[in-house]
Amino acid sequence: MRSFLILNGPNLNLLGTRQPEIYGHTTLSDVEDMCRAHAEKIGVTVTCSQSNHEGALVDEIQNARGRHDGIILNAGAYTHTSIALMDAIKGTEAQLVELHLSNIHAREAFRHQSYISPVAVGLICGFGAHGYILAMDALQRHLEKSL
Numbered sequence: 001m002r003s004f005l006i007l008n009g010p011n012l013n014l015l016g017t018r019q020p021e022i023y024g025h026t027t028l029s030d031v032e033d034m035c036r037a038h039a040e041k042i043g044v045t046v047t048c049s050q051s052n053h054e055g056a057l058v059d060e061i062q063n064a065r066g067r068h069d070g071i072i073l074n075a076g077a078y079t080h081t082s083i084a085l086m087d088a089i090k091g092t093e094a095q096l097v098e099l100h101l102s103n104i105h106a107r108e109a110f111r112h113q114s115y116i117s118p119v120a121v122g123l124i125c126g127f128g129a130h131g132y133i134l135a136m137d138a139l140q141r142h143l144e145k146s147l
């Protein structure tokens, strides 16, 4: 059975109460429950993790090598700043889907830059919490195709 790591970065622990007009009312624990339920449906296992710390996210990406077949990453604001995350993804050859709840390209100019996109399989943004489900399906399909 394939294994996915669902990794959320800074401030995503505040989902549900953080700027709900942008990020919605769904909490992180709701999102993780949704992902576990969807994993059962599509026949994969998921591990969910969140950290507010850049180095801890780098560790998670490095440790995923050999343990998980793919990663779904919402790197939060580190998307726009973190060369370290980009290097970790590239260095471990992770099969990774970049995810954002909001459409980062329809927001402030500083959110249009992503250090994750050049090393990701693809990007899903703007579909709120449902994006995690879309990302799981996309990753599953991508891994099937690359067999």
Ligand SMILES: O=C1C[C@@](O)(C(=O)O)C[C@@H](O)[C@@H]1O
Pocket (backbone or CB within 6 Å): 010, 011, 012, 074, 075, 076, 077, 078, 079, 099, 100, 101, 102, 103, 104, 111
């Ligand atoms: O923390 C976040 C959340 C986000 O990644 C999203 O899911 O829409 C978008 C980022 O620009 C922002 O810093």
